[in-house]
Amino acid sequence: MVEALILHEDPRSGNCYKIKLTAALLGLPLATRAYDITKGETRTPEFLATVNANGRIPVLQIGEGAPENGGARFLPESNAACWYLAHDSALIPAExxxxxxxxxxxxxxxxxxxxxxxxxxxxxxxxxxxxxxxxxxxxxxxxxxxxxxxxxxxxxxxxxxxxxxxxxxxxxxxxxxxxxxxxxxxxxxxxxxxxxxxxxxxxxxxxxxxxxx
Ligand SMILES: N[C@@H](CCC(=O)N[C@@H](CS)C(=O)NCC(=O)O)C(=O)O
Known part of the structure; x- marks a missing residue:
């Protein structure tokens, strides 16, 4: 089963763009959910509790739905998210x-x-x-x-x-x-x-x- 990939982002953020560029170069479909960081939208109790306790985007969400169906996992930090997407691809040298x-x-x-x-x-x-x-x-x-x-x-x-x-x-x-x-x-x-x-x-x-x- 192919897992859903959803990027929690502010489109003005270069850290978020890294993940979109990685997905695009690899031909991976990536949905997005936008937040305005200048309005504190990544600091709400709901965001902190479910998406990233560190209060920042980008966060790559892998999977969705109820925990009994596999649920969603959330991966903050742009470079970690790029690493996840690029696993086993030519964007990570093997040597x-x-x-x-x-x-x-x-x-x-x-x-x-x-x-x-x-x-x-x-x-x-x-x-x-x-x-x-x-x-x-x-x-x-x-x-x-x-x-x-x-x-x-x-x-x-x-x-x-x-x-x-x-x-x-x-x-x-x-x-x-x-x-x-x-x-x-x-x-x-x-x-x-x-x-x-x-x-x-x-x-x-x-x-x-x-x-x-
Ligand atoms: N080291 C993190 C930096 C994340 C970060 O600083 N995100 C900024 C936007 S680029 C943010 O969410 N700022 C909103 C805030 O701190 O409230 C990464 O590479 O993803």
Whole structure:
């Protein structure tokens, strides 16, 4: 039996787009259920009790219905959800080092890239600079420096690699693509990173590629 796959998402979120891109590249049907994170819709008692106690999207729901019929399982964390979907596919290299190297870039994305590049996009383009709290405003220069460092590292790596783990795309590329290709919405100038721009074009040319909403 094929299990239903439902993505609990906010369509503006790059973390959610990672999962939609993985499903699209693999030809997997994926239903969606939308929430507005700026209205606290992932912080309701019902969401916390049934979807994600951590109060965040994305969450990949696997299966649906009553527990006696298999029920629904909920998987938060974008990169874990991508891993679930890509199991046994070419998006996860089989060779041990290559697989660990792919994970290296996915951890880099969560620690060095997303907290800087994605957060500035959220603050400046979605919340709006005028609406930032004083504490957020004070953090902008450090996030700018952290984001520039992450983009520079990526650009250097892509100078000699078509994709992050070699000649073919893996989940490392899918994890890094969403917030990188809209980095200008956070005030980053992608013109400074020509190898990133070439990689973005390669990603957009992949069979099955879908753009972010
Ligand atoms: N590490 C998590 C990050 C999840 C996350 O920060 N989600 C944000 C949107 S991208 C969210 O739900 N924010 C709403 C909130 O915190 O209330 C992942 O990769 O999925």
């Amino acid at each position: 041990r080092f290559a697989q660990a190297d792919m994970l290296r870039w996915m951890f880099f994305e969560q620690y060095n890239h997303e907290p800087n590049v994605a957060t500035l996009r959220y603050w400046l383009s979605i919340l709006g600079e005028a609406n930032l709290a004083e504490q957020q405003r004070a953090l902008v220069p450090a996030k700018r420096a952290g984001g520039e460092a992450a983009l520079a590292l990526m650009n250097d790596h892509l100078a000699t690699h078509d994709f992050f783990c070699g000649a073919a795309p893996t989940l490392a590329d899918i994890a890094l693509f969403p917030y990188t290709h809209v980095a200008e919405e956070g005030g980053f100038g992608l013109g400074d990173y020509p190898h990133i721009l070439a990689w973005i074009s390669r990603m957009q040319a992949l069979p099955g590629f879908v753009p972010m909403d």
